[in-house]
Amino acid sequence: MNVRLPQPADFSAPPSPAQLQRWSDADAALRPARLAALRARARSEGVDAVLLTAHADARYFSGICFGPNDEPTAGVSGWLLISSDAFAIFADSRYTVQARREATLATPLDPGSDPGAAIAAWATANGVRKLAADPGAIRHAVWERIVAAGSGIELVPAKGWSAELRAVKDATEIERIAAACAVADRALAALLPKIVDGATEAELAWLLERGMREGGAEALAFDVAALAGGNAALPHGNPGARPFKNGEVALFDFGAQVAGYRSDMTRTLFVGSASDDDLALYQRVLDGQQAAISALRSAAERGDAALPSGREADNITRAAMAGAPGIYEHGLGHGIGLQTHEAPSLSRGASERPLPSPTVFSVEPGIYLEDRIGIRIEDLVAIDLAGRSLRTLTLFPSAPLITG
Amino acid sequence: MNVRLPQPADFSAPPSPAQLQRWSDADAALRPARLAALRARARSEGVDAVLLTAHADARYFSGICFGPNDEPTAGVSGWLLISSDAFAIFADSRYTVQARREATLATPLDPGSDPGAAIAAWATANGVRKLAADPGAIRHAVWERIVAAGSGIELVPAKGWSAELRAVKDATEIERIAAACAVADRALAALLPKIVDGATEAELAWLLERGMREGGAEALAFDVAALAGGNAALPHGNPGARPFKNGEVALFDFGAQVAGYRSDMTRTLFVGSASDDDLALYQRVLDGQQAAISALRSAAERGDAALPSGREADNITRAAMAGAPGIYEHGLGHGIGLQTHEAPSLSRGASERPLPSPTVFSVEPGIYLEDRIGIRIEDLVAIDLAGRSLRTLTLFPSAPLITG
Numbered sequence: 001m002n003v004r005l006p007q008p009a010d011f012s013a014p015p016s017p018a019q020l021q022r023w024s025d026a027d028a029a030l031r032p033a034r035l036a037a038l039r040a041r042a043r044s045e046g047v048d049a050v051l052l053t054a055h056a057d058a059r060y061f062s063g064i065c066f067g068p069n070d071e072p073t074a075g076v077s078g079w080l081l082i083s084s085d086a087f088a089i090f091a092d093s094r095y096t097v098q099a100r101r102e103a104t105l106a107t108p109l110d111p112g113s114d115p116g117a118a119i120a121a122w123a124t125a126n127g128v129r130k131l132a133a134d135p136g137a138i139r140h141a142v143w144e145r146i147v148a149a150g151s152g153i154e155l156v157p158a159k160g161w162s163a164e165l166r167a168v169k170d171a172t173e174i175e176r177i178a179a180a181c182a183v184a185d186r187a188l189a190a191l192l193p194k195i196v197d198g199a200t201e202a203e204l205a206w207l208l209e210r211g212m213r214e215g216g217a218e219a220l221a222f223d224v225a226a227l228a229g230g231n232a233a234l235p236h237g238n239p240g241a242r243p244f245k246n247g248e249v250a251l252f253d254f255g256a257q258v259a260g261y262r263s264d265m266t267r268t269l270f271v272g273s274a275s276d277d278d279l280a281l282y283q284r285v286l287d288g289q290q291a292a293i294s295a296l297r298s299a300a301e302r303g304d305a306a307l308p309s310g311r312e313a314d315n316i317t318r319a320a321m322a323g324a325p326g327i328y329e330h331g332l333g334h335g336i337g338l339q340t341h342e343a344p345s346l347s348r349g350a351s352e353r354p355l356p357s358p359t360v361f362s363v364e365p366g367i368y369l370e371d372r373i374g375i376r377i378e379d380l381v382a383i384d385l386a387g388r389s390l391r392t393l394t395l396f397p398s399a400p401l402i403t404g
Numbered sequence: 405m406n407v408r409l410p411q412p413a414d415f416s417a418p419p420s421p422a423q424l425q426r427w428s429d430a431d432a433a434l435r436p437a438r439l440a441a442l443r444a445r446a447r448s449e450g451v452d453a454v455l456l457t458a459h460a461d462a463r464y465f466s467g468i469c470f471g472p473n474d475e476p477t478a479g480v481s482g483w484l485l486i487s488s489d490a491f492a493i494f495a496d497s498r499y500t501v502q503a504r505r506e507a508t509l510a511t512p513l514d515p516g517s518d519p520g521a522a523i524a525a526w527a528t529a530n531g532v533r534k535l536a537a538d539p540g541a542i543r544h545a546v547w548e549r550i551v552a553a554g555s556g557i558e559l560v561p562a563k564g565w566s567a568e569l570r571a572v573k574d575a576t577e578i579e580r581i582a583a584a585c586a587v588a589d590r591a592l593a594a595l596l597p598k599i600v601d602g603a604t605e606a607e608l609a610w611l612l613e614r615g616m617r618e619g620g621a622e623a624l625a626f627d628v629a630a631l632a633g634g635n636a637a638l639p640h641g642n643p644g645a646r647p648f649k650n651g652e653v654a655l656f657d658f659g660a661q662v663a664g665y666r667s668d669m670t671r672t673l674f675v676g677s678a679s680d681d682d683l684a685l686y687q688r689v690l691d692g693q694q695a696a697i698s699a700l701r702s703a704a705e706r707g708d709a710a711l712p713s714g715r716e717a718d719n720i721t722r723a724a725m726a727g728a729p730g731i732y733e734h735g736l737g738h739g740i741g742l743q744t745h746e747a748p749s750l751s752r753g754a755s756e757r758p759l760p761s762p763t764v765f766s767v768e769p770g771i772y773l774e775d776r777i778g779i780r781i782e783d784l785v786a787i788d789l790a791g792r793s794l795r796t797l798t799l800f801p802s803a804p805l806i807t808g
Contacts, residue, residue, distance in 0.1 A: 097774075136543055136545040139544065140543065157545075206617060209617075223472065234501055
């Protein structure tokens with residue numbers, strides 16, 4: 001079945017320092033427009049300012065870059081306060097130098113030990129009466145403190161304003177996601193000779209991580225999942241001492257981060273051999289995935305008035321897989337960029353509004369038979385309605401592949 | 405100055421599978437007592453149940469182990485609800501199998517898309533009227549939803565109950581922290597020949613990470629900091645393309661995770677040579693660190709009625725360093741265990757109550773001269789008042805060391 005196994009050299013090399021600099025310059029040039037778009041949203045919603053707390057937002061709007069594990073220790077550093085004419089970034093003493101260097105448009109503000117009071121003080125000083133914030137992101141104690149400390153400040157629940165802006169990707173963002181896909185594609189191609197009977201999940205997870213980290217990834221997008229046989233039926237499994245075995249599947253779900261942007265891919269390979277039954281299941285998943293991708297491609301290439309919704313895309317795959325056993329309970333896909341999971345969502349519960357454009361998301365149906373087998377195929381696609389195109393960014397082949 | 409550079413073989417080998425199994429068995433045996441202690445606290449505070457949301461608590465009380473990067477995607481999975489006679493763990497469909505396998509004392513509960521309502525429903529079904537939760541950990545929307553959905557349920561703000569229990573370490577927890585220290589010690593010893601003029605921060609950060617990951621660490625405790633020369637004055641710097649240079653310092657702040665428990669150490673090495681001025685600064689930091697450690701050791705060995713407080717310990721080091729330039733603004737140290745930063749705190753703002761016992765914490769004073777040099781020395785110590793002992797768990801020497 002395998003005419004030729006994919007080779008690392010089939011995929012793009014990691015970006016050069018000059019390319020990284022061009023991307024950094026592009027971000028700096030785009031940042032004022034991003035701020036303007038958020039301010040326009042605030043104005044149209046009748047609020048005076050917006051509070052943002054995610055590190056992805058901090059990077060997108062201000063340029064400050066936290067490490068992948070900075071979240072737990074950064075505390076409230078990296079929070080943004082944006083009004084029509086002011087822009088502040090929280091940076092405690094550990095981050096003030098970094099904020100001065102990286103968040104050049106923003107004014108560093110020390111949150112001290114009472115960030116709620118610091119926010120209220122900033123609002124008062126900047127004439128902000130209505131402040132938009134996401135109650136699903138802000139901790140209860142901070143929310144209450146802002147209200148208590150800021151006499152007359154109204155906190156307006158707001159959700160997804162920045163996520164909606166970030167869902168629409170510019171060309172240089174898509175280039176970076178494609179570069180992260182190539183790092184992952186290449187690492188899996190290099191791993192193929194090691195995916196043999198007896199290798200353990202934990203060993204191969206580490207080799208795949210090491211391949212990405214030494215092959216252009218500044219970080220992982222998330223922990224590598226390397227799951228053998230029946231373990232592949234667990235949507236979230238931690239790689240352990242379980243060995244891969246001839247005739248079973250080897251499922252790898254992994255992603256890289258390049259210049260801040262992330263990839264996410266899943267391949268389910270067969271170790272040594274594959275039964276006809278398992279190959280038939282694989283084909284059901286692949287057909288289901290291609291059904292949604294084809295429909296989205298047609299809509300884009302025809303130049304429809306609007307793209308299908310994320311809910312419709314999920315429906316298309318479920319309809320194509322009807323009658324198969326163990327059809328996925330999770331969503332069909334998710335947007336990706338500075339975060340591994342971001343807007344838009346493609347799932348049964350997703351919005352019925354058309355997908356944004358241009359945007360990038362995963363398409364990842366699966367079949368899971370508990371304790372026996374799990375098969376998932378995940379690719380990232382970039383869709384551009386105005387450009388009448390859909391492009392698959394994951395270039396590692398998705399046809400069934402037997403290793404070893 | 406260097407009689408002999410530390411070698412990897414100077415430090416303990418990674419734990420064997422049998423040792424890992426003994427630790428896992430010890431946890432299982434201790435878990436009922438941990439639950440009983442939390443229930444006693446709830447009773448003494450007059451509440452009917454406790455809500456816990458940290459993954460460290462999930463592991464400590466229930467046994468479920470999330471991966472280091474599970475936090476962002478796990479959503480509300482791993483939240484615990486503990487009353488006098490019920491014990492539930494939130495596990496959405498991605499985690500139900502794992503919860504059944506690992507959290508054997510707890511009942512899995514699907515949070516669905518409305519965790520606040522699920523908590524309220526559980527409380528009602530279990531006769532819980534007063535539910536303790538940490539407003540600094542729960543998001544505002546969830547807090548409000550519990551109150552709105554649970555007619556008559558009172559949310560009682562509670563902070564640090566589990567952290568206080570976890571601050572007191574049993575012998576097998578200290579063994580695991582010591583094992584994580586040894587993994588880090590060994591990795592740094594193996595790195596020494598690479599710390600030479602021209603090597604970059606990012607290269608050495610990766611080699612140190614790789615050394616830990618291939619030398620017994622299941623994960624990092626946090627991102628490696630590898631900082632050259634003036635960059636070492638940044639308390640939180642991301643390793644970049646800056647090269648180490650002869651005559652400058654190389655600061656490494658890093659830690660490993662072994663069987664769930666973490667280490668944290670900092671060494672500031674001199675590349676090639678060291679000026680007398682810089683060696684004198686180094687000695688000021690080392691003397692300051694040893695002042696606190698000696699005072700704590702004396703208190704433990706004498707069998708004082710109580711240990712000094714975290715605030716006193718910090719004061720002792722600051723007094724010993726008085727007059728030195730650029731004395732650290734951060735705290736002297738922090739507890740460590742399942743989390744890199746946990747109770748107790750040793751700092752100017754720390755509690756004036758005696759330190760708990762037995763416990764493990766870092767002692768990490770520093771001197772930072774912006775753009776010129778940063779020096780920090782960080783060791784973990786285990787103190788046991790009843791056992792009349794203080795033991796340094798970080799065994800890599802802290803005397804000044806010149807590489808290359």
